[in-house]
Amino acid sequence: MVKEIERAGIPVVHVCTVTPISMTVGANRIVPAVAIPHPLGNPALEAGEEKALRRKLVEKALGALTTEVDGQTIFE
Amino acid sequence: MIKVVHYINQFFANIGGEEKADYPVELRKGEVVGPGMALMQAFGGEAEIIGTIVCGDSYFNENIEKTKNEILEMVKEMAPDVFIAGPAFNAGRYGVACGTLAAAVKEELEIPAVTGMYVENPGADMFKTKVYMISTKNSAAGMRDAVKKIAPLALKLAKGETIGASVQEGYMPNGVRVNFFEEKRGSKRAVEMLVKKLSGKPFETEFAMPDFDRVEPNPAVKDLANTKVALVTSGGIVPKGNPDHIESSSASHYGEYDIDGVFDLTSETYETAHGGYDPVYANDDSDRVLPVDVLRDMEKEGIIGKLHNKFYTTTGNGTAVASAKAFAAEFSQKLVEDGVGAVILTST
Numbered sequence: 480m481v482k483e484i485e486r487a488g489i490p491v492v493h494v495c496t497v498t499p500i501s502m503t504v505g506a507n508r509i510v511p512a513v514a515i516p517h518p519l520g521n522p523a524l525e526a527g528e529e530k531a532l533r534r535k536l537v538e539k540a541l542g543a544l545t546t547e548v549d550g551q552t553i554f555e
Numbered sequence: 556m557i558k559v560v561h562y563i564n565q566f567f568a569n570i571g572g573e574e575k576a577d578y579p580v581e582l583r584k585g586e587v588v589g590p591g592m593a594l595m596q597a598f599g600g601e602a603e604i605i606g607t608i609v610c611g612d613s614y615f616n617e618n619i620e621k622t623k624n625e626i627l628e629m630v631k632e633m634a635p636d637v638f639i640a641g642p643a644f645n646a647g648r649y650g651v652a653c654g655t656l657a658a659a660v661k662e663e664l665e666i667p668a669v670t671g672m673y674v675e676n677p678g679a680d681m682f683k684t685k686v687y688m689i690s691t692k693n694s695a696a697g698m699r700d701a702v703k704k705i706a707p708l709a710l711k712l713a714k715g716e717t718i719g720a721s722v723q724e725g726y727m728p729n730g731v732r733v734n735f736f737e738e739k740r741g742s743k744r745a746v747e748m749l750v751k752k753l754s755g756k757p758f759e760t761e762f763a764m765p766d767f768d769r770v771e772p773n774p775a776v777k778d779l780a781n782t783k784v785a786l787v788t789s790g791g792i793v794p795k796g797n798p799d800h801i802e803s804s805s806a807s808h809y810g811e812y813d814i815d816g817v818f819d820l821t822s823e824t825y826e827t828a829h830g831g832y833d834p835v836y837a838n839d840d841s842d843r844v845l846p847v848d849v850l851r852d853m854e855k856e857g858i859i860g861k862l863h864n865k866f867y868t869t870t871g872n873g874t875a876v877a878s879a880k881a882f883a884a885e886f887s888q889k890l891v892e893d894g895v896g897a898v899i900l901t902s903t
Contacts, residue, residue: 480789480869482770483883484898487891490773491787495902497616497651500677506900507772515576515613515648515903517836518790520843530849533842537849537899541784541859544897547775 481506492543494518494536498553508543509553510536557602557713560633561591562626562640562656564649567695568609573833576648578611580622582629590698594639597706602713606633612648613832615655623659630660636713638664642671642701643678645693645873646831650678658685667712671701674727675876683727687712690727693873728763778860782896785863787886789871789879790837790844790903791829792820801870803830809869809882811889814862819848831872832903844901863895871902 482505484491493506496518501509512518519533543554565571565578567589587595588607595604608626615622630638638660640653650672657670662685671689672679682688687708691701704725711718721728737744744761751758776782793801799810817824820841827837827844842848850862867886869879890898 480787480879480883481900482768483880484787484887484890484900485770485773487884487887488773489887489890489895489898490776491898491900493900493902497648497677499619499681500647500651501902503677503680505769507770512901514617516832516834517843518901518903519846519849520836520840522836522839522843530842533846534849534852537846537853540899541776541779541853541897544776544899545779548772550772 490544492540494540502551502553505551507548507551508546509551510540510543511553511555512536557598557637557710558633558635559594559598559602559604559709559713560606560608560630560635560638561588561594561604562608562610562638562653563589563591564615564643564646564652565609565611566646566649568607570609570611573831576611576613576833578609579614580608580610580625583607583609584633590642590702593698593702594706594709597702598710601710602636605635610652612646612652615652616648619655623655626656627659627663630666631664635666637709638666638668639705639709640668640670642689642691642698642705643673643676644691644695644697644701645673645676647677647872650676651681652678654678654682654686654688657688658682661686667709669705669709669712669726671705679727684729687718687724687726687729689725722759776897779897780857781860783861783863783894784850784859784897784899785890785893785895786845786847786850786866787883787898787900788845788866788868788902789874790868790901791827791870791872792825792837792841792845792866792868793828795824795826797826797828801828801868803828803870804872804874806870806872806874806878806882809867809886811865811867811886813865814847815864817847818851820845827903829870829872829903837903844903846899846901850899860896863890863893865889865893
């Protein structure tokens with residue numbers, strides 16, 4: 480899906496936990512996530528902290544979208 | 556007697572499904588578990604499984620380096636003649652685990668290894684050129700067929716016998732070319748192939764073109780504060796009740812849902828349709844997969860121009876690559892028409 484969105488001309492960032500899969504699939508902007516069943520959250524945290532964690536990841540994702548890349552890049 | 560060490564996931568070890576996917580790595584010395592039984596039968600007394608290593612799929616994939624090293628230690632200690640991982644069929648995380656381990660055992664321990672999975676398993680493209688990988692069907696219904704190919708190849712590898720071509724042994728082409736004398740000369744084979752092609756019959760090329768489907772990255776977003784951002788997910792987030800009946804695996808369609816006026820996804824309003832990962836956390840708070848709450852805040856703060864009022868969703872679990880491609884080709888056009896300037900795609 481990520482490639483088709485890119486092909487349509489829209490910059491796209493893939494937020495996922497198993498980044499090697501994303502590399503194989505061919506995503507260009509990749510942001511590693513927390514865990515498979517909760518990529519943008521952590522149920523062990525209390526609600527406020529969890530949302531702050533999610534915000535950080537979304538900021539990182541938006542950061543990736545505003546960064547020029549030359550080929551596949553993982554934004555650690 | 557040839558000694559074999561076998562790797563399987565928590566599901567095939569009968570420990571449990573998704574709720575047990577975080578099961579840590581465990582060595583069962585001297586035990587034959589699950590598909591190991593079928594392998595033992597196929598060995599016909601020539602080989603025995605001296606130990607089975609079990610690990611939950613999520614546990615492995617969330618701790619790849621650490622778990623890989625632990626398992627390498629276990630294998631090293633048991634010093635088998637051959638290592639078998641899987642088969643994983645179309646289970647993505649299991650396929651990545653099998654490929655990672657089989658390749659690592661072969662490269663780092665220099666012990667022959669073989670695994671097996673479905674050609675569309677992400678683990679296939681990642682490791683098929685690194686280790687022998689039997690091509691299997693896409694579900695465990697293909698176990699018998701898979702074992703019939705894995706066992707003989709494992710025996711051959713353990714005995715150091717010559718391994719035949721991929722079409723003979725049933726492994727995925729690994730890019731290795733071996734010189735041999737063909738019975739018919741090239742011109743004759745080429746003409747035969749052409750005749751078959753012209754008459755619409757199946758033919759096998761002797762030189763397949765590589766399939767490099769890569770898309771160049773688009774230029775970065777210049778002005779985030781004036782950009783409409785859309786959310787897309789393969790994590791199966793849907794309005795509660797899954798109104799369009801998106802399948803929990805092998806999805807045949809995607810959903811388009813309006814989030815106009817939605818500021819937070821709650822357990823009363825949204826859930827996941829995705830099978831294959833533990834849905835508890837996503838059902839409890841779908842923002843953990845589709846971060847609507849945070850993006851609404853950022854919209855209000857003026858960091859992004861706008862959160863697009865529709866999101867697109869499907870389940871990535873076992874869904875055919877061709878289907879996912881078709882879904883996204885279609886909704887990407889809608890995104891373009893709606894003036895979306897950036898997409899965050901989340902996957903579980």
